[in-house]
Amino acid sequence: MIKTNVAELLSSDKFLQEITLKGWVRTFRANRFIALNDGSTIHNIQCVVDFENTDPALLKRITTGAAVAVTGTLEESLGKGQSVEIKVATIEILGDSNPDEYPIQPKKHSFEYLRENAHLRIRTNTFGAVMRLRSALSFAVHKYFTENGFYNFHAPIITGSDAEGAGEMFNVSTLDPLNPPKKEDGTIDYSQNFFGRETNLTVSGQLEAETYAMALGKVYTFGPTFRAENSNTTRHLAEFWMIEPEVAFNNLDDNMDLAEDFIKSVISYVLKNCEDDIKFLNDRLIQEEKGKPALQRSEMTLIERLNFIVDNNFKRVSYTEAIDILRNCKPNKKKKFQYLIKEWGADLQSEHERFLVEKHFKCPVILFDYPANIKAFYMRLNEDGKTVRAMDVLFPGIGEIVGGSQREERLDVLQQKIKELNIDEKELWWYLDTRKFGTAVHSGFGLGFERLVQFTTGMGNIRDVIPYPRTPQNADF
Amino acid sequence: MIKTNVAELLSSDKFLQEITLKGWVRTFRANRFIALNDGSTIHNIQCVVDFENTDPALLKRITTGAAVAVTGTLEESLGKGQSVEIKVATIEILGDSNPDEYPIQPKKHSFEYLRENAHLRIRTNTFGAVMRLRSALSFAVHKYFTENGFYNFHAPIITGSDAEGAGEMFNVSTLDPLNPPKKEDGTIDYSQNFFGRETNLTVSGQLEAETYAMALGKVYTFGPTFRAENSNTTRHLAEFWMIEPEVAFNNLDDNMDLAEDFIKSVISYVLKNCEDDIKFLNDRLIQEEKGKPALQRSEMTLIERLNFIVDNNFKRVSYTEAIDILRNCKPNKKKKFQYLIKEWGADLQSEHERFLVEKHFKCPVILFDYPANIKAFYMRLNEDGKTVRAMDVLFPGIGEIVGGSQREERLDVLQQKIKELNIDEKELWWYLDTRKFGTAVHSGFGLGFERLVQFTTGMGNIRDVIPYPRTPQNADF
Numbered sequence: 001m002i003k004t005n006v007a008e009l010l011s012s013d014k015f016l017q018e019i020t021l022k023g024w025v026r027t028f029r030a031n032r033f034i035a036l037n038d039g040s041t042i043h044n045i046q047c048v049v050d051f052e053n054t055d056p057a058l059l060k061r062i063t064t065g066a067a068v069a070v071t072g073t074l075e076e077s078l079g080k081g082q083s084v085e086i087k088v089a090t091i092e093i094l095g096d097s098n099p100d101e102y103p104i105q106p107k108k109h110s111f112e113y114l115r116e117n118a119h120l121r122i123r124t125n126t127f128g129a130v131m132r133l134r135s136a137l138s139f140a141v142h143k144y145f146t147e148n149g150f151y152n153f154h155a156p157i158i159t160g161s162d163a164e165g166a167g168e169m170f171n172v173s174t175l176d177p178l179n180p181p182k183k184e185d186g187t188i189d190y191s192q193n194f195f196g197r198e199t200n201l202t203v204s205g206q207l208e209a210e211t212y213a214m215a216l217g218k219v220y221t222f223g224p225t226f227r228a229e230n231s232n233t234t235r236h237l238a239e240f241w242m243i244e245p246e247v248a249f250n251n252l253d254d255n256m257d258l259a260e261d262f263i264k265s266v267i268s269y270v271l272k273n274c275e276d277d278i279k280f281l282n283d284r285l286i287q288e289e290k291g292k293p294a295l296q297r298s299e300m301t302l303i304e305r306l307n308f309i310v311d312n313n314f315k316r317v318s319y320t321e322a323i324d325i326l327r328n329c330k331p332n333k334k335k336k337f338q339y340l341i342k343e344w345g346a347d348l349q350s351e352h353e354r355f356l357v358e359k360h361f362k363c364p365v366i367l368f369d370y371p372a373n374i375k376a377f378y379m380r381l382n383e384d385g386k387t388v389r390a391m392d393v394l395f396p397g398i399g400e401i402v403g404g405s406q407r408e409e410r411l412d413v414l415q416q417k418i419k420e421l422n423i424d425e426k427e428l429w430w431y432l433d434t435r436k437f438g439t440a441v442h443s444g445f446g447l448g449f450e451r452l453v454q455f456t457t458g459m460g461n462i463r464d465v466i467p468y469p470r471t472p473q474n475a476d477f
Numbered sequence: 478m479i480k481t482n483v484a485e486l487l488s489s490d491k492f493l494q495e496i497t498l499k500g501w502v503r504t505f506r507a508n509r510f511i512a513l514n515d516g517s518t519i520h521n522i523q524c525v526v527d528f529e530n531t532d533p534a535l536l537k538r539i540t541t542g543a544a545v546a547v548t549g550t551l552e553e554s555l556g557k558g559q560s561v562e563i564k565v566a567t568i569e570i571l572g573d574s575n576p577d578e579y580p581i582q583p584k585k586h587s588f589e590y591l592r593e594n595a596h597l598r599i600r601t602n603t604f605g606a607v608m609r610l611r612s613a614l615s616f617a618v619h620k621y622f623t624e625n626g627f628y629n630f631h632a633p634i635i636t637g638s639d640a641e642g643a644g645e646m647f648n649v650s651t652l653d654p655l656n657p658p659k660k661e662d663g664t665i666d667y668s669q670n671f672f673g674r675e676t677n678l679t680v681s682g683q684l685e686a687e688t689y690a691m692a693l694g695k696v697y698t699f700g701p702t703f704r705a706e707n708s709n710t711t712r713h714l715a716e717f718w719m720i721e722p723e724v725a726f727n728n729l730d731d732n733m734d735l736a737e738d739f740i741k742s743v744i745s746y747v748l749k750n751c752e753d754d755i756k757f758l759n760d761r762l763i764q765e766e767k768g769k770p771a772l773q774r775s776e777m778t779l780i781e782r783l784n785f786i787v788d789n790n791f792k793r794v795s796y797t798e799a800i801d802i803l804r805n806c807k808p809n810k811k812k813k814f815q816y817l818i819k820e821w822g823a824d825l826q827s828e829h830e831r832f833l834v835e836k837h838f839k840c841p842v843i844l845f846d847y848p849a850n851i852k853a854f855y856m857r858l859n860e861d862g863k864t865v866r867a868m869d870v871l872f873p874g875i876g877e878i879v880g881g882s883q884r885e886e887r888l889d890v891l892q893q894k895i896k897e898l899n900i901d902e903k904e905l906w907w908y909l910d911t912r913k914f915g916t917a918v919h920s921g922f923g924l925g926f927e928r929l930v931q932f933t934t935g936m937g938n939i940r941d942v943i944p945y946p947r948t949p950q951n952a953d954f
Binding site for chain 1: 499500501502516517543544571572573574578579580595597605608609611612615616619623626628630632633634635636637638645648649650652657663664665672676678685688689691692693695700701705707715718725908910911913914915917918944945947950951952953954
């Protein structure tokens with residue numbers, strides 16, 4: 001008797017071999033045909049029960065969601081839609097699933113409903129496909145960096161520093177919230193906190209990653225980051241996973257090369273290794289879009305979009321050029337943009353980014369050399385004194401997927417900037433040390449992993465591409 | 478001109494080719510020989526400067542820690558200890574390093590001192606080797622699980638649940654710590670917290686991983702977990718990375734097989750792929766142990782210990798057997814143990830675990846079937862009614878490296894246990910759902926990643942195997 005799984009059996013031609021298989025019933029029809037799934041693939045295997053010789057009480061327990069162990073033989077299938085099936089010799093119910101209570105019925109459920117049942121939604125085709133793809137993407141990330149000489153760097157999650165200013169932070173504490181210890185001046189006495197100071201959840205591992213790049217050369221982080229922002233959108237999570245490579249001696253051009261090569265590589269990986277799941281999600285999206293007005297439908301299918309990324313060069317455009325294009329474009333002149341572009345220095349919104357990618361250039365775009373005053377303190381100032389060596393990679397459908405920069409490597413320029421922004425230099429003593437001792441040109445970027453998963457799966461809401469989403473008013477499970 | 482790195486050059490035999498190389502000066506001796514490192518390997522490459530034809534002002538700036546760009550030709554080396562060297566044509570100082578201020582001098586520093594300079598310690602041989610190994614181990618983990626049909630599952634970090642009881646938790650909040658909103662009864666009004674409830678940092682992703690295993694079959698987590706415990710030891714961190722596989726239909730024997738195969742596989746991977754770093758750490762440890770009294774030295778070198786794990790079967794011993802052995806062993810009878818083993822039911826301490834591994838069995842040990850009342854609520858109760866299907870993998874030097882169990886899959890038994898422990902069943906409604914709908918035997922374990930890195934690198938203090946350790950009174954950087 002061979003222990004096996006559905007994925008193996010479906011590609012097997014060893015007919016008549018005796019096998020045993022465990023999984024969950026997806027459907028049971030005509031008292032005879034079980035569609036069995038075990039998570040190893042999106043496909044079910046058909047198990048044919050000899051219902052005339054099976055106890056009716058047992059047949060009744062073969063319901064959607066039940067866990068069963070099946071023994072039998074693998075046979076060529078005469079039915080439509082599958083090449084093999086299992087002729088069941090014996091079936092054992094491992095765990096029942098009361099059909100009147102089971103929340104996942106064999107019918108279409110709304111994503112909102114499934115979010116409330118996030119612990120069970122993974123038993124549906126869509127979420128199985130999404131989470132298998134998420135896992136494959138995650139591996140592709142590690143594989144790409146490892147094969148290219150990068151070292152994985154685990155940035156700290158709890159941080160005493162709040163200098164980066166990437167967003168609102170969550171406070172981490174062991175103090176009694178009702179009666180926190182106070183100093184004489186009435187403020188909280190954080191010396192009694194677990195870490196002897198005020199601590200927060202990290203918004204980015206970049207600054208720490210820079211310290212490692214300045215010794216190991218090429219490093220990357222891949223870990224959770226946090227933003228305590230009250231953003232109830234389809235693109236924001238309070239807890240999300242971020243990928244941040246950082247490379248010594250890379251300038252902004254090298255950084256763009258890396259971002260483009262990296263994204264193409266991980267998307268190629270899943271196109272090659274997750275064909276069935278991508279095909280399913282592709283068809284799902286086509287169905288979903290049929291319900292939309294023609295104008296709102298995508299011009300490309302999911303698979304076309306993924307190939308589009310892999311096959312096209314990313315167009316590199318300076319911020320200044322982009323502003324010229326936007327200022328003179330139809331939607332700006334006709335006041336169709338929510339935020340009109342009036343002058344150089346404007347911060348670009350998602351509508352502008354998507355216009356550039358989807359309507360103007362019709363390919364992925366890398367914008368670079370942004371105005372210094374709309375970007376972070378650590379970005380390298382250009383000779384013009386008003387732009388910094390920042391870059392954003394813009395994708396169809398989602399806008400910004402990557403934000404990065406060449407870092408300011410000059411101690412005096414960095415100190416001046418920190419002063420202007422009223423950041424406490426003492427907080428960043430260790431960061432400044434990298435500029436004091438053996439400083440060098442270096443660059444890196446951040447990619448929100450869930451944005452990548454959203455793009456690759458075609459899922460509209462970011463809450464549907466992470467197992468247990470954390471958003472305002474929601475930390476269930 | 479070819480852009481390259483030290484690792485490539487050291488294994489190259491393309492002499493006379495013109496190359497350019499960027500890195501950091503480790504030492505500069507006789508005004509002539511630069512030992513240059515760029516993080517790509519533990520080895521430095523020797524760069525020979527023609528000092529007679531070089532500006533003395535520039536020579537003065539070639540100091541330990543300085544970043545330089547060197548162009549020249551690769552030559553066969555006549556010197557001892559290296560096969561190739563670079564004949565320098567031009568050298569450019571990218572970033573100076575004032576030798577009077579640079580904290581990392583070319584001499585031995587204590588680990589305590591280096592911890593205070595965690596942002597720079599990565600520039601030493603020891604920490605370079607440790608962190609490259611850590612990175613390789615991390616990749617080996619993802620590779621093993623991917624190749625064995627597991628899906629990576631990102632468990633939530635912020636959690637509303639505190640039911641697992643694995644340890645003290647950190648509170649996560651956006652409430653004003655000085656004036657938190659209060660309800661009429663004077664307690665904190667958590668409805669105004671970001672997530673609309675009280676939230677903590679996760680102590681384990683296991684319960685959530687179980688929900689995914691019951692659909693995808695085989696999953697694993699690899700993410701940060703947190704314990705707010707005031708443990709100032711060489712084995713504890715407040716923030717550490719944990720690996721937690723969970724497999725549907727696996728019983729405890731399968732679980733032991735998985736743990737053994739997994740550990741052997743990742744250690745084999747680094748033995749094969751990180752030879753230079755392991756050799757360096759092996760020699761470092763030999764030197765360190767020379768300073769210890771003979772009795773405290775390890776019987777095996779680091780490399781011997783790693784091969785010992787890969788080459789030996791893990792001995793599987795029931796808790797009951799282990800208690801018999803411990804009760805009758807010399808250190809127990811002669812009262813050498815700090816905690817004497819008097820009777821069945823005693824919780825084993827590190828000293829007992831290490832005795833079993835190092836003195837009695839002299840091989841890695843898996844203890845199983847522990848008393849129910851010293852283990853977690855979710856472990857499967859044996860037929861004897863007093864032991865549970867728990868397992869701990871014990872390693873020489875560090876004691877417990879893995880803790881796992883077959884999970885209680887029977888709804889009624891689990892509910893009873895939850896009741897006995899006064900856990901609020903409502904908190905775990907989603908966890909109990911996995912037992913209500915299609916329940917099945919399943920098992921998993923947790924492995925503290927830093928313990929594995931400690932074992933593989935031979936580092937004595939866990940604070941030295943994670944880039945920025947978080948411990949009581951310390952969240953620097």
